[in-house]
Every structure is written in C-alpha cells, then in structure tokens.
Amino acid sequence: MFVRTLSLRDFRSWEYAELELSPGRTVFLGSNGNGKTNLLEAIGYLATLGSHRVATEAPLVRTGTERARIGATVVNAGRELRIDVELNQGSANRAQINRSPVRRTREILGILQTVLFAPEDLALVRGDPGERRRFMDELCTTRLPRLAAVRGDYDRVLRQRSALLKTAGRHARSKADLSTLDVWDGHLAEHAAVLLAQRLRLVHDLAPYLARAYASIAPESRPASIAYRSAALPPEFLDPARTPLPEDTEELAAIVLRELAAARPKELERGVCLVGPHRDELDLLLGDSPAKGFASHGESWSFALSLRLGAFELLRATGAEPVLLLDDVFAELDRRRRAALAAVAADAEQVLITAAVPEDVPAELAAVPLRVDTAGGPEGRVSRIVAQDRPGNGADPALEREGDPITGAPESRAP
Numbered sequence: 001m002f003v004r005t006l007s008l009r010d011f012r013s014w015e016y017a018e019l020e021l022s023p024g025r026t027v028f029l030g031s032n033g034n035g036k037t038n039l040l041e042a043i044g045y046l047a048t049l050g051s052h053r054v055a056t057e058a059p060l061v062r063t064g065t066e067r068a069r070i071g072a073t074v075v076n077a078g079r080e081l082r083i084d085v086e087l088n089q090g091s092a093n094r095a096q097i098n099r100s101p102v103r104r105t106r107e108i109l110g111i112l113q114t115v116l117f118a119p120e121d122l123a124l125v126r127g128d129p130g131e132r133r134r135f136m137d138e139l140c141t142t143r144l145p146r147l148a149a150v151r152g153d154y155d156r157v158l159r160q161r162s163a164l165l166k167t168a169g170r171h172a173r174s175k176a177d178l179s180t181l182d183v184w185d186g187h188l189a190e191h192a193a194v195l196l197a198q199r200l201r202l203v204h205d206l207a208p209y210l211a212r213a214y215a216s217i218a219p220e221s222r223p224a225s226i227a228y229r230s231a232a233l234p235p236e237f238l239d240p241a242r243t244p245l246p247e248d249t250e251e252l253a254a255i256v257l258r259e260l261a262a263a264r265p266k267e268l269e270r271g272v273c274l275v276g277p278h279r280d281e282l283d284l285l286l287g288d289s290p291a292k293g294f295a296s297h298g299e300s301w302s303f304a305l306s307l308r309l310g311a312f313e314l315l316r317a318t319g320a321e322p323v324l325l326l327d328d329v330f331a332e333l334d335r336r337r338r339a340a341l342a343a344v345a346a347d348a349e350q351v352l353i354t355a356a357v358p359e360d361v362p363a364e365l366a367a368v369p370l371r372v373d374t375a376g377g378p379e380g381r382v383s384r385i386v387a388q389d390r391p392g393n394g395a396d397p398a399l400e401r402e403g404d405p406i407t408g409a410p411e412s413r414a415p
C-alpha cells in the first residue's frame, strides 16, 4: 500500500500541508526542528491512533489552536480510501472514512498500515516492559484491527477493577465488594484471553523473522530470539515453537480466572491488579542472556532494528505491505546495518525517510527529496515544504520563489 496524499491542519509545527506522495522512496530533508519527524508522526498516527513520541495528544495539536487534522488517501492494491482524523483539545476525537463520519475513530484502523523505525526505538530494548507491550499490541492491532476494541475494554475493566481493589483493600471488606470483584474478574479474564491469544500468536509468528533480521544485521553476534513471559500462564503456553498455538480463549480465560483467585489476597493487600496481560513482558534474548541490561549499545540498536524489520517482513508476508517510515535512522547505523536496512527499503512499496542532509541516506535508494523548512517569528515557527529538489538539477527555482511554497501559502488553503 502507499499514501498518495497527506493533508495536515494545525498538526504540531504544521499549520497547513497538502502533499502528493508517490510509491517508492521519498526523503524529507531539512534542518533540525523543521518538522520532518512531525510528518511521519502524523502518518503513523493514522495507522495506530497514537504517537511514537508522546503518550498524550495535547502536544500534537499546534500551539495556540484547538484541533489538529490529519488526512490521507491510501492506495491498497489499486483501491483508494480517504481517511481523516480530527484531534480535539478537550473533546472527543472524530474520524471519517471517504468523507463519511464513523462512530468511533478506531474504525479507521487497518486502512493504513505502517512500520515506523525511529531513534526512540532503542527504548524497545532498554526501556520498561510497557514499551515492549505497546510494540506487541500495536502490531497485533495492525494484524487484527478489531483488537483495538478489546484493548479499550481491557483497559477500562482494569481501571475499574484496580479502583475497587484499592477501596476494598483499604476498608473492611464487605461481601458486596468481594462479589463485585468477582464480576470484574470475569470481565478481565474474558478480554485478557483474547489479548493473550493474539500476543502468543504474534510472538510465534514474529520469532523467525526477528531471528533472521538480526542474523543479517549482526552476523558476528549471538543469535537473537524473543519469548512471551506471563506469570499467569503455564510455561508450556509460552514456548514460541509450540504448535498448535493456545487459541482457545475459554481455556485461556479459565487460567486467568484461576490465577486471579490465587492472587486475590495479595491484590487486596497491595491494592493493585497483579495478573493479566498488563503485567506480562516480551523477553528479548541474545543467546541465553536478556538483551536488556546485557547487550552492548550496537547490539541493542541491532535488536531494535530487527524487531521493526521483522515486523515489516511479517506483515508483508501475511497481508498488505505496510508503508515503511524511517525517521532519522541511517545516520545512527554503521555500514552493515545501513546496508541491511537499505536492502529492505529498496524493494518496499513505499518508504518515507527523514534526514538532516542527503548524505545520511544511502545513495542507492535514489530517494526523491522534498525540502522541509520553517518560517515565522517569535510567536511560533511554522513548517512548510519549500521545494522539491530535482536530482542532478538542483531545486526547481519556480518553487523557491519567496511566498510561493508548494504548501503553507494561506491563499491556497482549502476550506
């Protein structure tokens, strides 16, 4: 698939943007802080309804404005769909598919699929388990968009159950509290089972792609592997090579319920929910050692890159080909890892790259350059695309005239 058009209003540093994009490779070039990553972040948002940089949405809305809008035309196997999202400060977000409002923003999930690789990805290896849970859940949702609803339900039940554990733990436990808790246990186990089944399937499916990607990037290192870790599930469920996969959600729910019952006294004592996918972890291993706290800086980078490349290859092998978003990554990589990434990027359907200077992007990719600039005064700087460099030709002078950028000219703004 590929993004054919991208429209932004008041997203981050972009007051306005209207871009036509092509399949193949495009690189957004420009100085630091000009708004290049913001473009990839906007595209990533349409695919995941989240940002790879921030957990809240307020920073995505341009300072001094009330709402941000992101729209894109996505072409998948010759079929075009238009998606639009409005991020509202202080009220619910809204979305449209082909200009018709949808009831829930998450209905747009699955239309655009992306795999984004960014400097922040080092946190996949070095960060908290929450980073790796998010990695798994986003990928699971890309594969199965209806999982977004399950994740939403799970989070809601978890919040309510945790609140009840806190009050029931603090005060004398009434029978009513405990029977309400039983009801929440049932809901939690039901949603947990669906999430667990998808995560187990993902780890099973991703493991070989991850191992291959790592071996090609860092052949001199120990082999890399991944495994799902869950206090709730018996060890035989966690073997990534296990077949058939544990997909019986009733069986998984029964196991979670049993573990919840066993953990109840401790949960009441501590006032937190100790069992469920929110406590689980994706173990990253180099040989027999955990990558976290053990891998070198270079190995950690290779592992993070392999997780993304593995995800890309997995999605491509099992469904539509995702758009590959590479935020400022080539400059961070050594020769071999650059080459491994370039090889994948060379035959991907669409790759959008950001870089400060053209030398940061492997020349063999022959990426089409788009120059990103900022203009404005102390009240705030606004990003704009100033010109499309013509390879070998320099920038097109017609597009470089003062006040005549491809985007950002207020008079050309659509309603």
Ligand SMILES: Nc1ncnc2c1ncn2[C@@H]1O[C@H](COP(=O)(O)OP(=O)(O)OP(=O)(O)O)[C@@H](O)[C@H]1O
Pocket (backbone or CB within 6 Å): 011, 012, 013, 014, 030, 031, 032, 033, 034, 035, 036, 037, 038, 039, 058, 059, 060, 061, 062, 063, 328, 354, 355, 356, 380
């Ligand atoms: N909500 C916002 N409103 C206005 N401007 C914002 C907002 N959020 C971020 N910015 C501005 O966007 C700019 C950062 O954009 P971005 O991260 O895309 O830069 P970049 O071109 O990728 O830079 P680098 O090369 O350093 O990675 C900063 O100047 C920041 O002040």
Ligand SMILES: [Mg+2]
Pocket (backbone or CB within 6 Å): 036, 037, 038, 327, 328, 354
């Ligand atoms: Mg950037």
